[in-house]
Amino acid sequence: MLAYIVRRLLIAVPTILLLIVASFFLMHFAPGGPFTSERPLPPAVLANIEARYGLDQPLWKQLWDYLYNIVVHFDFGPSFKFKDRDVNDIIAQGFPISLTYGSLSFLVATSVGVSLGIAAAIKHNSWIDYFAVGLGIAAQALPNFIMGPILILTFTLWLGWLPGGGWNGGQWPYLIMPVIALATSYMGSIARITRSSMLEVLNSNFIRTARAKGLPTRTVIWRHALKPTLLPVVSYLGPVFVYVLTGSVFVDIYFSTGGLGQAYVGSALSRDYAVLLGVTILYGVLTVLVNLLTDLAYAWFDPKIRY
Amino acid sequence: MNKHIRTTLAGLLTSTMITGAALAAGTHPETGEALADDQTFTYRILDEHSSVDPQVVEDVSGAEIVRDLFEGLMNQDEDGNLVPGVATEFTTNDTKDVYTFTLRDDAKWSNGDPVTAGDFVFAWKRAVDPALSSPYAWFMELMSIENAAEIIAGDKPVDELGVTAIDDHTLEVKLSAPLPYFAQMTTHSTTFPAPQKVIEEFGDAWTKPENIVSNGAYVLTEHLPQERSVRERNEMYWDNDNTIVDKVVALVINDENVALTRYLAGELDRTEVPAGQFPRLQKEHPEEAISFPRLCNYYYTFNLSDGGPEAFKDPNVRQALSLAVDRKIITENIMAGGQPQAYTFAPEATAGFTVPEVEMASMSQQERDELAKELLAAAGYGPDNPLSFEMVYNTSEAHKKVAVALSQMWKQKLGVNAELANMEWKIFLEERGNQNFDLARGAWCGDYNEASTFLDLLQSDSGYNDGKYNNAKVDELLAQAKTSDDAAPLYTEVERIIAQETPVIPIYHYAGVYMMDSDVGNWPVNNVEQNWYSKNLYKIAE
Numbered sequence: 001m002l003a004y005i006v007r008r009l010l011i012a013v014p015t016i017l018l019l020i021v022a023s024f025f026l027m028h029f030a031p032g033g034p035f036t037s038e039r040p041l042p043p044a045v046l047a048n049i050e051a052r053y054g055l056d057q058p059l060w061k062q063l064w065d066y067l068y069n070i071v072v073h074f075d076f077g078p079s080f081k082f083k084d085r086d087v088n089d090i091i092a093q094g095f096p097i098s099l100t101y102g103s104l105s106f107l108v109a110t111s112v113g114v115s116l117g118i119a120a121a122i123k124h125n126s127w128i129d130y131f132a133v134g135l136g137i138a139a140q141a142l143p144n145f146i147m148g149p150i151l152i153l154t155f156t157l158w159l160g161w162l163p164g165g166g167w168n169g170g171q172w173p174y175l176i177m178p179v180i181a182l183a184t185s186y187m188g189s190i191a192r193i194t195r196s197s198m199l200e201v202l203n204s205n206f207i208r209t210a211r212a213k214g215l216p217t218r219t220v221i222w223r224h225a226l227k228p229t230l231l232p233v234v235s236y237l238g239p240v241f242v243y244v245l246t247g248s249v250f251v252d253i254y255f256s257t258g259g260l261g262q263a264y265v266g267s268a269l270s271r272d273y274a275v276l277l278g279v280t281i282l283y284g285v286l287t288v289l290v291n292l293l294t295d296l297a298y299a300w301f302d303p304k305i306r307y
Numbered sequence: 308m309n310k311h312i313r314t315t316l317a318g319l320l321t322s323t324m325i326t327g328a329a330l331a332a333g334t335h336p337e338t339g340e341a342l343a344d345d346q347t348f349t350y351r352i353l354d355e356h357s358s359v360d361p362q363v364v365e366d367v368s369g370a371e372i373v374r375d376l377f378e379g380l381m382n383q384d385e386d387g388n389l390v391p392g393v394a395t396e397f398t399t400n401d402t403k404d405v406y407t408f409t410l411r412d413d414a415k416w417s418n419g420d421p422v423t424a425g426d427f428v429f430a431w432k433r434a435v436d437p438a439l440s441s442p443y444a445w446f447m448e449l450m451s452i453e454n455a456a457e458i459i460a461g462d463k464p465v466d467e468l469g470v471t472a473i474d475d476h477t478l479e480v481k482l483s484a485p486l487p488y489f490a491q492m493t494t495h496s497t498t499f500p501a502p503q504k505v506i507e508e509f510g511d512a513w514t515k516p517e518n519i520v521s522n523g524a525y526v527l528t529e530h531l532p533q534e535r536s537v538r539e540r541n542e543m544y545w546d547n548d549n550t551i552v553d554k555v556v557a558l559v560i561n562d563e564n565v566a567l568t569r570y571l572a573g574e575l576d577r578t579e580v581p582a583g584q585f586p587r588l589q590k591e592h593p594e595e596a597i598s599f600p601r602l603c604n605y606y607y608t609f610n611l612s613d614g615g616p617e618a619f620k621d622p623n624v625r626q627a628l629s630l631a632v633d634r635k636i637i638t639e640n641i642m643a644g645g646q647p648q649a650y651t652f653a654p655e656a657t658a659g660f661t662v663p664e665v666e667m668a669s670m671s672q673q674e675r676d677e678l679a680k681e682l683l684a685a686a687g688y689g690p691d692n693p694l695s696f697e698m699v700y701n702t703s704e705a706h707k708k709v710a711v712a713l714s715q716m717w718k719q720k721l722g723v724n725a726e727l728a729n730m731e732w733k734i735f736l737e738e739r740g741n742q743n744f745d746l747a748r749g750a751w752c753g754d755y756n757e758a759s760t761f762l763d764l765l766q767s768d769s770g771y772n773d774g775k776y777n778n779a780k781v782d783e784l785l786a787q788a789k790t791s792d793d794a795a796p797l798y799t800e801v802e803r804i805i806a807q808e809t810p811v812i813p814i815y816h817y818a819g820v821y822m823m824d825s826d827v828g829n830w831p832v833n834n835v836e837q838n839w840y841s842k843n844l845y846k847i848a849e
Contacts, residue, residue, distance in 0.1 A: 030733075030734075031733065031734045031737045031738070032732075032733025032734055032736060032737045033733075035442065036733050036736050036737055036740075037365075037442070037736065038736060039445075039771065040736075040740055040770050040771065041442060041445065042444075042445050042448065042459070042770065044456075044459045044460035044461070045440065045441075045442070045444045045445055045459055048437040048440035048444070048459070048461070049440040049442065051437075051440070052438075052440045081357055082355070082357060082358065082532070083357065083358040083360060083363050083511060083514075084358060084360070084511050084512055084513075084514045084515060085532065090532070093531075093532055094532075094533070148565075149564070149565070149568075152565060152568050152569075153568060156568060156569065156572045156574075157568050157571055157572045160572065163574065164565065164568060164569035164572055164574055165558075165560060165565065165569060166534055166535065166558065167531070167534050252533070252561075253561040253562050253565075254562055254565050256533070256534055256558065256559055256560050256561070256565075257533075257534070258531060258532060258533035258534035258559075259533075262533055262561065263533065266354070266355075269731070269732065269733070270733075271733055
């Protein structure tokens, strides 16, 4: 197991390196640069700025300096757009916010989704089932960019219960709408996957055996059916976890949370090279780590899998 | 809470209010309106501002904050006229190339230090210093300050900039060319003073709320990037006694529809009205939906460079396309926010600018369409030989609607095939700047309130002249205007030539279209540059 983890982490190093190099060149080949603006800068001013940020160096040199600063100083470079902050500042400010409402959304989506799915499967073809399936499908059809405006109109404008945006250090009234908006559609998918997986498990031989030997339903469900049911759910949850942490740009835009998603998209549009690369690396590392965790979780859920 | 503590607290509160903010919770000294107890002004900004460093800031929302935090030599009043700022007066010599400003002796930084001429010298040298590489260094060049261009290019040392502190309260500026409107340009944030000690102590981090020292009516007290920026009354400000608004909060809300919802829910005092929604909002909230002219234009530019389409080299073709644009449909049905129709490049609202009698403006749309057909036929285009070109704009719903309307008008009236292409902003700028287009969208907001800020775009060697329009007469007139005491007739003449030759198709001039809470007093709707100062605003009691 430990050897497996070490091996996976060692493979991650060239993967991330490849990601950095590919992103670096793609970014520089995109037309326009960080200082392309509607008021084109006079050549002398542009030259001063490029010299200041080392953009006048050949690309390979820039890439080398960039990697060197990361490895030696853990410095991901300056922001070209926000002069008083560097990439480390931007990530330190935005990532905790994304992490907070992302993890909460993940918890809500998983707990509600799995519960709904299990309830629906156990009470197959009852009103509970129909309700859960209906809710799941409806939720799945409501991605966060649809949920955002619906929630704001309902809870801010009509009912006046919740503030329409902002973060305020993550106080709960500011958290509710972003979490619901982000969690809803994933919750729907998780409910559906859980339900169909549970139905399949409940029809399998080992469950029939468990029932036949007279175990109470509760024990059958919790001790025998749950773990195999969750196997396909877990394989879905891995990527979902990365998505909720990273794909929150709509939530950031609608609720002005100050999260990293907005900074990421903004940096791509303004060609803020170092910010774009820094966040890409963060997302890359997260993806690698979460994939590893997912694979390890498989082993726990399915005894047939051994590393 | 026992009675004793309560009384003490009440006493403390009262005394703080008397000494700190004598005017809040009273009546306005001039208008007599009852003032609200809570003097907080909250408004929406579209995007996180680039910086609050006066010499570095490059975006409109950042400049708005900087105008509150710092005060330059001159300010603008509600109508955009020059009023004293840190300088109480200025004089200039006969040739208008030396300006001398007298600074008030009661101006202070928020740490209590006096504001001196040396602070301006430091700031202005900083703005042109290649080491800072300010994206607004060009503004100092535009102000024609002696040696600015050479210093920016690295050919001369920073110390040779033509600005001197004669003493603590006298600032002398030498210009490389006479500039009649130089004093107007000192209302721009790039020219605001900077606190040398603080900058040297904290470096780039000097603008963080815990470090910043400023000389304006407000100090920065909180900054949560991508979320909010808060500024509060500066007790050290020389005119603090006349400042009414205590606190100004800028909330970053990227989506304009969300901002409108939050405005309607009472979270904001001001927000922008999304395109097309003004008529409905005006009906529902007549007191709050406001529209006023602004100093910006919206146009399409022909590519007149050697690589541009042959067809556009014929002025008849260009004029035909301009004539066939029904500006009324675009301003009233698409934008619908009170935008004025444009037949000239510089907006009518520009100070000291007389709109020339442009023939097209006085014609009916039907007459224009008739003439357009004739001109296009004369140029050799018709049903057998239709004119085709590509028109590019940067990706945006509103730009798309305008582009679709234009292409439809040209198709129906003239049988012209205009193919639409949208591009992401930076790609669009790159392509337009390299003349890789046939017809491209353009828009320009004045850097100062004078027609040259617009018309200079059509000067043959201007870096902003993306259409590469080249007319020796226009160049000559614009050069004359730089030193002329009365440039208005020259600008009118330039507009007349532009109307004849049509290097651009002016579509409309911008309007500021806002939802503004009716308890916000004194918003400067007549300041076409929208240079507003929170210190001049007040909140009326409901």
